[in-house]
Amino acid sequence: MMLNDKPLMDPLKKGAIMRVGDKLAELLVQNGVEYVYGVPGGQTLPLYDGIRKLEGKIRHILMRDERSAGFAADAYARMTGRAGVCDATVGPGATNLVSPLAEAYCSSIPLIAIVSDIARAWEHRRMKGNASQALEQLDIFKTVSKWQVTVTDPKALENIIDTAFRIATTGKPGPVVISVPDDVASSDFPYRETTNTLQGALFPRFRTSPDPNDVTRAVELLLGSKKPVLVVGGGAHISGAYTQVKTLAETLKIPVITTISGKGIIEETHALAFGVTGSFGNPMANEIMMQADLVFFIGCKAGQLTTLNYRVPKKDVPVIHLDADPEEIGRNFAHSIPLLSDARLGLDALIKTLGNKKPDVAWDLAGFKTKHQQWYQEKARSAPVPGQPLKPQAIMDTVNQCLTDKDVIVCDASLSSGWAASYLTLNTAGRRFMAPRGLAGLGWGAPAAIGAAMAAKENNRVICFAGDGGFSYSVQELEVMCRFKLPVVNVILNNDVLGWIKHVQRDVYQKNYISTDFCHVDFATVAKGFGVRSYSVQTLEELKQALESEKSPKGPAVIDIISDPWESPIFRM
CATH class of the missing domain: 3.40.50.970 (Thiamin diphosphate (ThDP)-binding fold, Pyr/PP domains)
Structure with a gap:
């Protein structure tokens, strides 16, 4: 299953004519795509044929349902730090992608969904499926993707693919939908060398650092608290902030609890790790959350399950919220001190500002470990x-x-x-x-x-x-x-x-x-x-x-x- 790493050799010679489907496959390879998950339709075959011609550089994975194609691409992205790619044919294939794109959108996972569409000359036959399988399919994706675009002119293909990967992998990562009409996919594309060598699938593409004044305020809060806790979410995985989370916890001698998506950010046998909190969490993690006099959310939406229906932390408990998405900071806890930043860079800045200073913490962490062992023994x-x-x-x-x-x-x-x-x-x-x-x-x-x-x-x-x-x-x-x-x-x-x-x-x-x-x-x-x-x-x-x-x-x-x-x-x- 491993794809080779030889330089990309286009199967068509200079001066020859390639199809848009061929060029699309080539652009996916040049952006670092290994696999495309999907189910074929007649209108998607130009892309499939392009993938076939690049055997050894990219592979199509035939799934048994378009929903499964999107879910597989989602998990691939989470594991690799590369945008996942899936495809679907016009109409019922496209509508089957709604659920996987919605999951990826709400989990900040970048996907590129390539869907086929009816020929441009049949636009007036779209309504009510007059043209076979036609519907206003791009509108369906507006609430579950960051950008929806139709390739109406082959000359725009390279710019569209570049923009699609950029939008999917920057800011709050998420899905992008590229619609390719049937006649466009099969049309000729004059051969030319692609100059863009950017691995566009990698994410996060850009990393932001927090405002130094906000870092200073956060440090002051941490040093003044007796029972601070780190609540770490999936954004820390996306950022790769494993060392930073562990270093901050060990420096401050404070507990780390996670959301479900944050599970694994620190080894759960660590003396400062207390597992998952929230509705699907263990009692000790939730008790720590409820006892904390300062909650530090890291790469976390502070959503319903993590906060037990928004009841924890209580409204009078100070909150620091580090997230790359400004819309999430302060959404549920309006008084939060903002750290608008990539998790890794934000924690690096905070650790540097902390230096050798430490709070006078009052946690009985050994007691919590004992209670956790007793709970596990009794239940499991x-x-x-x-x-x-x-x-x-x-x-x-x-x-x-x-x-x-x-x-x-x-x-x-x-x-x-x-x-x-x-x-x-x-x-x-x-x-x-x-x-x-x-x-x-x-x-x-x-x-x-x-x-x-x-x-x-x-x-x-x-x-x-x-x-x-x-x-x-x-x-x-x-x-x-x-x-x-x-x-x-x-x-x-x-x-x-x-x-x-x-x-x-x-x-x-x-x-x-x-x-x-x-x-x-x-x-x-x-x-x-x-x-x-x-x-x-x-x-x-x-x-x-x-x-x-x-x-x-x-x-x-x-x-x-x-x-x-x-x-x-x-x-x-």
Whole structure:
């Protein structure tokens, strides 16, 4: 699967005529694109043919659904620090990209979505699908992407691609949609050497530093507080601020807690690391957040889940907010001291200004560690009841015992994200944990695992956690995993219900249940139909044996676990 690094050799000679699809593929390569994820349509074939001609420099990955193509490109971008690229055909293919673009948009992940469109001469036939599959498709993307553009003239193609990558990777990163009409994609493009050698897919492209006066104010607050806490989000991963977060925490001797997206910014075995906070967090991280007399948000939106419905920190608690997006600073905590900056550069400036000064902190961090161990022991290591479904807490404990420092964790949306976020322990820092917290749509997990495995050059085992409801959205992508022999171990928490919704019906709707129960699906048997190794698990010992068997997987596997339908990772105040 690795693409070679030889200089790009255009398959067409100087003076020859190439098509727009050929040139588009060439421009993707020159911007550092390795993979394009998508599903073909007749109107996208010029691009596909261009990719074919550049074999060894770029590869098209055929997915089983356009949504999956977008999700795979999203995860690839998160893992590599390069914009992901996906494609879709006109009409129904384009509309299927809405969910993945929305997730990427809300998670600040740069994607380039290339969609085909009807021929320009048929513009008057667009309305109500008079032209086959036509609709006002670019308008659909306006709320889920940073820029939408149509290539109306081949001469503008190079500038459009350059602008698309620049917009996607600067400021608050996000998706860009490029529409290529059918007649434009097939039209001639006079050969000429491309002079732009910029690796436009890399992000963040530019880094900003904070106002020195704001840094001074932030330092003064930190030095004057007794119980400050760092709350670190996904923006710190995007910035690569691993050393800076750890250095600041160790300098100040203060705790680090993370959002789900920030998990892994520091090794979770560190004396100052207390895991994920918020609705999917552990009780100790949330208690630290509630006791803090100063909260320092870093690369974090300070959104609903992290702040327990905006109730923590309380309004009288000072807040420092470091973020590259000025719209996020002060949105939910108006009194925040702003540090408008890239996370890495912002923390570097703050550490430099701090020097050897330290606050007189009053945290009992050893006490919190002891309480965390007691909580984990009680919840995750209680003896299972023979014949009863396994509790997710015990499942995660068993996974912890088999986890290696190279494993990458991918979670589908809903409760599976919460179980992994609050119970799994990452022994090393890095981008090793991903979950769809932008829009939190079911079905993200399996295709994201494909993107993650390809980003890791298939050298890392990818463990994908999903509930049976979420996995059903994208079970077809097992074929893609099998086709490319990707080392993805799919762990399915199979409880035959939409758990979160059923729990709400129990607690709020007087146990009046409706449309939350499924017939049982044997995913181990389903997997075999795709040619995938599978395991049916009903005990922790069976789970441990399955994980050990898949320690270095050659191709994908499915571990289908009968799990408890009533347990929940949701933290309640």
